[in-house]
Amino acid sequence: MLRRTLFGLAPAVLLGGTRRPWREVERILERGDFQGRLSVDDLPTPALLVDLDALDANIAKMAAHCRAKNRALRPHGKTHKCPEIARRLISAGAVGACAAKLSEAEAFARAGIGGLLVTTAVVGQHKLERAVRLARLKPETTFCVDDAGNLADLDEAAREAKVRLNVAVDLYVGTRTGIPAGPPAVTLAQAIARRKNVRFTGLQAYAGHASHRNGFEARRELSRGVMQTAVETRRLIEAAGIPCPLLSCGSTGTYNIDCDIDGITELQPGSFLFMDVDYARIGGQDGPVYRDFRHSLTVLTTVVSKPSAVEAVVDGGLKAFSTDKPFTPEAKGIDGIVFSWGGDEHGKLNLTKASRTLNVGDRVEFVVPHCDPTVNLYDRMYGVRGSQVETSWLIAARGMSQ
Amino acid sequence: MLRRTLFGLAPAVLLGGTRRPWREVERILERGDFQGRLSVDDLPTPALLVDLDALDANIAKMAAHCRAKNRALRPHGKTHKCPEIARRLISAGAVGACAAKLSEAEAFARAGIGGLLVTTAVVGQHKLERAVRLARLKPETTFCVDDAGNLADLDEAAREAKVRLNVAVDLYVGTRTGIPAGPPAVTLAQAIARRKNVRFTGLQAYAGHASHRNGFEARRELSRGVMQTAVETRRLIEAAGIPCPLLSCGSTGTYNIDCDIDGITELQPGSFLFMDVDYARIGGQDGPVYRDFRHSLTVLTTVVSKPSAVEAVVDGGLKAFSTDKPFTPEAKGIDGIVFSWGGDEHGKLNLTKASRTLNVGDRVEFVVPHCDPTVNLYDRMYGVRGSQVETSWLIAARGMSQ
16 A cells, blocks of 8 residues: 555555655655645654644734733743744743753753743752853843852852853742742842842742632732732842842743732743643633633644554553643544553543544544643654644753753 | 862862863763763763663563573663663673664664564554664564554555565553454464565563552462463464464563463563662562662752752752652652652652751752653663763663654
8 A cells, every 4th residue: 555556655545644755754854844745644653743823822922911011021941942932932022031940041042042041040060160151151141049058159150250140039939949038038139239240130939839720810819929929029129229120920820910910020931832731721711711822732643553442542651741730631623532541652542432433543633731841752843834744843952951 | 169179179078079170071971981080979960870780780680580481581672762771681681672662663773773572553654664664674673563454554565665574463461552362363363474575473462550560469360360361362373373483571560470471482571670669669579569670760869949947949850750650759868758749840858757958959869750751851861880970871762752
């Protein structure tokens, strides 16, 4: 059946794709010269897809929102890890990109992305040396601190290297890292302001628990509460005579909450680009499903086995999807499929209530449970419009958790 | 404090490492010429470490076991994805490597590894073309089928390419993929034997549910039960006049069970190389902890924040560890630490009952919940002996789930 008919190419019914032999597809994938020549069915699965229309709509909506609310937008690069997307965001008005870790920031900087905010403290001799090197390349980069010892190290590293580092205080607002809001944070801000080789730029206050709180009203109440402590800390610092131009916070879950809080200067959301099963479930202003942004990210799989009439096995498992949420991937365009994990390499589909059946060779696209750690599993994402592959983007900071 | 004392290098107490500046460490990491010059504390974290003494002991033990039991050993490459480890296993007596997917097998073949068994069916025109290409490079490669239509496609692809493909029947033995044992499998074997462009090599029967069954006796009972159906199928095929030289099965959990079942010809375990929190909990012959193999794989992290006296935050989160198990990473060398997820980039440690405290900059090593998907997060693993970094291995098939 291979390449038998039609000028040596295989029949479409078997291929699903564009009838090109693999050697041609491989060459197009390597060179990236798509030019409308590949269909999504030509992609080897599992493949990470991004729907470009949905992505662009999400970017435009978030950018317009921040513009209307007069807040800066510095989307979090840990979600996409992809310089092409960072550039797209900056073209739409973003002031730069957040990077979760120094090595992620380095990857963005190497690709020419500026306006970086490194959201995790830079700890240890080697990381300090790298921070200084990054600041030479991108002097506007801001680093976060929540510890007086780490501040002293940063200041000394900057002194020795004869650079001046921008430093923000990371506030503890209920989860994870940071120094308590109020007097401890003010004291740390004062310590920064006293040092010669660092420059105080402001505050970071990321409240992950608020972002994912179910129900819009509950989320608003929680976020307004914790953000009030951040806003008050900013006021205290300015009352102590230290300018505090930055208060960076917010997320996909709270973008339309935090923008209405006076004193917040910028948002650092990430997941709005892609959306996932998780964020769809937090609830929106208009009902139980959060619909502010479109699902643009999916993983395309192929049915590789059919153990029974109501079971199918796809080639995407623990290595193709994030697994940190209590729920599994959701099939796109087919109702009633129940996905369960089939180990590292497989997903098991129960088709008992499926709106159509599936056979070996059929392709199924899934919305992912959690976008960030899913993206981190892939070296490339394919930008698609309809069934056509338009581009392929390197996930340059994949694995850069250092 | 940086590079201030002792010939321009920083004091060891602050570094933990070998006092080398980052630019030197970076050069050594890039070139891979370690020569005893780096300590684990020089590695940027999170870093994937493999204890070479423990790895070598695990390899030697499994190889000796298979030799003594007169079974072939074809360890599963999906665990390590690393040609250097595949070579080490072959040096110890392994007959080759299993690969979960075709792209993983291609990565091994490119690195010169032979004796490949591709354990997932090769489905779709492009994968078939690639299978043929792989068979040209490594003619001894075996492919698995569980579907008559897929077999017809494989045969046709082989015919067109003028190669002969080795094909094994994948048996359904309780989980995931495969054709039911007994008559359906015999019929498929006969169909293979009748076709001219494929060669029947035998059976694959992987029982994942047996591998992870808690308690040695319960595991033995389950594995013996499901493997009996595989052995019986092999007998039926041979009774039908078709030689069936291969019956590949087994896992880290059942290696010392399946080797005692007559008719099983080879084992395909993977996790024994590294071990993880999961396998430690399945129970051994001598008690509730499975100790047959040593924990060789860890993730090294750094404390980057200390929100309170009894809380520390390390720089390893959902992107540094597998998250598919109900339990979290376990600290090595420190008792009483309770790890909980702190998002994509962080792990939260409760130190209330810890055997020692931790401060910003301290390093903590963790045994991972599940080794395979953790390895798949990293581009390299560092081979260490004691505190010295001896080598760095490319995880060449990382992300190769296609």
